[in-house]
Amino acid sequence: MKEAEKLLTINDLTVEFTSDREIIQAVNHVSLEIYKGETLGLVGETGAGKTTIAKSILRILPKPQGRTKSGSIIFDGADLLSISEHEMRKIRGNKISMIFQDPMSALNPVVSVGKQISEAIMLHQKLSKKETKELAIKMLEMVGIPGARYDEYPHQFSGGMKQRVIIAMALACRPELLLADEPTTALDVTIQAQVLEMMAKLKEELKTSMLLITHDLGIVAETCDKVAVIYAGEIIEYAGVEEIFDNPVHPYTLGLFGSLPSADGDKEKRLKPINGMMPNPARLPGGCKFAERCPHASEECRSNEIELADTGEGHLVRCMKCSLVKEAR
Amino acid sequence: MINYIVKRLLLMIPVLLGVSLLVFTIMYFTPGDPAIIILGPSATQESIAQTKQELGLDKPFGERYLEYIGNAFLRFDLGKSFFTGRSVSDEVLIRLPYTLKLAGLAILCSLIIGIPAGATAAMNQNTWKDNATMFGALFFLSMPAFWFALVLVMIFSINLKLLPVVGIETWTGYILPVISMSVGGAAGIARQTRSSMLEVIRQDYVTTARAKGQKERLVVIGHILRNGLIPIVVVAGNSMGTMMGGALIAETIFSIPGMGSYMVNAISKRDYPVVQGGVLVIAVCFSLIMLLVDIVLAFVDPRIRAQFSSKKKKGSAAKWKAAA
Known part of the structure; x- marks a missing residue:
């Protein structure tokens, strides 16, 4: 794994939020690297700034409160923090996509799940309407949902199923990097195992790198290659997964x-x-x-x-x- | 869905019976005698009694009401005007289209102005754009419609001579009445659009849409506005209903022969059949608009649609309506 190519390099990233009169230092001088095919675990308690790091990579921090103050995020040789919004849109959902924490609220309740997957495909791939739908159905089936449910709406799915839909949506364009923000936190334990297993399998098939945000050390042990522990917006410990478990x-x-x-x-x-x-x-x-x-x-x-x-x-x-x-x- | 529509149409019958009873009773107890108004102050007791008999006003309340609803509901005959002697149903058929056209154009105008204005305000929350839009909305909302109509007439018709002062012989005649009617509605819709979009704007699925690489404009239209549409549709439906009645101000100022001016005249003359018939027709329109709103809501939100097919009556549609 060590000889593999670097896919993403974050250098000295600092993110601030402005609320009322206070400046909240959410992320402070964070540097990390993700190699191709590798899974990096980002571990820390609630409010440590894990999600903020992921959102900074995609530049989807809440506006106008959040902003990246300094640092660079190098992906495919370009600094994501300085490219144009137009260029950034081509990367979002295509080369880098994100799975959100709460499947209950991450799907648009008034659009059918199939259309939501198709939306991601249509934005990045030049396919006809029919091909788009076929691919979306294929993605649904890949995550274990019958293609016949293409036209159903989020309220007709259970939490675990919704998370599968979100994963299908995130993987539809075969991203090089997947940002998984506590993908299993909102699910009950039996479903967690299923979803994790499925993610690992898909990751293997699509050769995707992953930034896995979690506070569950069990998940880290099972899925990650490296671990970065975040505390109050800083990386406080960064090592290979075995090293950190054996030798914290x-x-x-x-x-x-x-x-x-x-x-x-x-x-x-x-x-x-x-x-x-x-x-x-x-x-x-x-x-x-x-x-x-x-x-x-x-x-x-x-x-x-x-x-x-x-x-x-x-x-x-x-x-x-x-x-x-x-x-x- | 069809079952639901039929059920709603049948439910209109008790509603209209209630409306007719209410109007009939109010008119009965309203001071002022149509016979005296027709005959003038110099009339004798005998001629008044005779006219009352001719108009059927000498019969007891119950008998008059039953006779009225019998005619209205079974033969669609709303009676004759005390003064002109013309059939109310015929007159309504001539006048209703004007009012419907005015209210329809006004609501269309309100939506075209209100939704983009509210969306702009919401997307630029707490900036000068937001403040300016909301100040404008508050200004137009608190301005009396009749005064604004008169100001419009003064500027565009009298000073600039661009548009006709009264009448709707040409399409240009519609411009001022529609504008004067729609500003209030547009302001209300803008405020509703802003607040319901702000409720949606921080939802996770909006971030999901952005994370897919969707263009900002399409995120706003396809995800934010789409989800905030329910209260907007309800408010638009309510304003449409209000405009049916509120059209009377514009109709009076611009001399448009619609339902409003018809009924205002009738009220001052105690022309019972015209008032009762007019209110009944407007109540029918109002009920139909509300039904239309519920159907549109079902199209907008699959969760409401699911309730229709499972034949549950209490749902979020009703909840939203209660809230609005």
Whole structure:
């Protein structure tokens, strides 16, 4: 995988939201890379800025509140943040497409599901009406929905089925990169497994790269090649999936694993929640953003800006107490 | 769907019976005697009694009402005017088309102006475009229609001499009445369009449409407006109904022989059959417009359509109507 080509490179991305009189720093100096065929997991709690990163890639941040303040997003040799809106439209839904978090609200309730898939196809492929419909039906069947349901409306589908429709829509133009924003969060567990399995299969068939946004570490372990852990808009740990599971370094990542229940372990052992709350993104503290909740934090954590440092073999961590944390573990 | 339409048409019968009873009773208790108005102040008691008998006003209330609805509902005969002696049904058939044409053109005009204006405001929320549109809408909404009509006449007919002052002999005669009738409706529709689009604008499926690479204009038309259309259609239907009655101001100012001017004259003269017949006909039109609104809603929203086919009566159509 290492020799593979880079598909997407995000450099120093900073995104701000303006609300009333406050400036909310949603994403701060995030850099990441996705190689062809690879799945990168973006892990973090609600409000950490995961979805904002995905929306910045497609430039569909809510206007006029959200804007990318600095950085670049290089895809296929072009900076997505500086190309024209017209060029961007050709990429959206075609080379990069997105699966949204909540299937209940991501489909237009007054347009038939078939037409919604056809819309994506028609925008990017020069096909006749008949061919478009045929392809849309093929996509529906690919995600396990009978083609005869082409003319049905979203309210006639269950949540899991709607998510399948959304996946069919996202994959209709065989995108090179799929941004999956918590694709299974809104589904119940049995359906989650089905949807994930189907996504993995389709990804294999279409050789699509994927940015998988989730807070479910189980899903990460199953589907991702690499993981970036996001906290308060910053990447705090970035490594291969096995490395991060075997060898987590950042206290926050450790905390995430500590708050997972285990079935085989000691029943007496209680879950360890991470105490405290994420800092208000409108008033981020200086220094380490996690210092407030960190058992190892000291004065120097709060006063110095901490760089993302390589602890060896491409395992990046934003913590100055790495060695201390490792010992404590 | 056809079952539903038939059911709605049958439901109109009790509604119209209710309307006729209401109007009949109100006219009965309204002070003023048509016989005295016809004969003038110098009439003798005897001639008044005689005229009353001729008009059938000497009979008791119940008998008069039953006779009236018998004629109206079974023979479509709305009686004769006390003053001209002409059949109300015939007169209505001549006058109704004018009012329908005016109200229809006015609502069309309101939609053509109101929807784009509201959409522009919503898409540019909290910018000067939004503020300007909403200020304009509030201005036209709070302006009395008769005053605006007179101002229009003064500017375009009297000063500039571009358009006729009264009458509708040529198509140019329709311009001022239609404009004066439609500004209020356009303002109402613009405000409704703005607020219902703002409700939709942050929905996830709008982001989905953008993420597909759809052009912004088509996102607005195909996804945002399409979903915000239900309350807009309801408001447009209501304004159409109101315009049927409200046309009387424009009809009086521009001397158009429509239903409004017909009924206003009749009310002041206590011409019972004309008032009753006119109200009944307008009630029929209103009910038909509401039915049309519900049919349009079914076309716009598949969820409402599904309710029709499952024959449920209470649905979001009714909910929206109650809200509006």
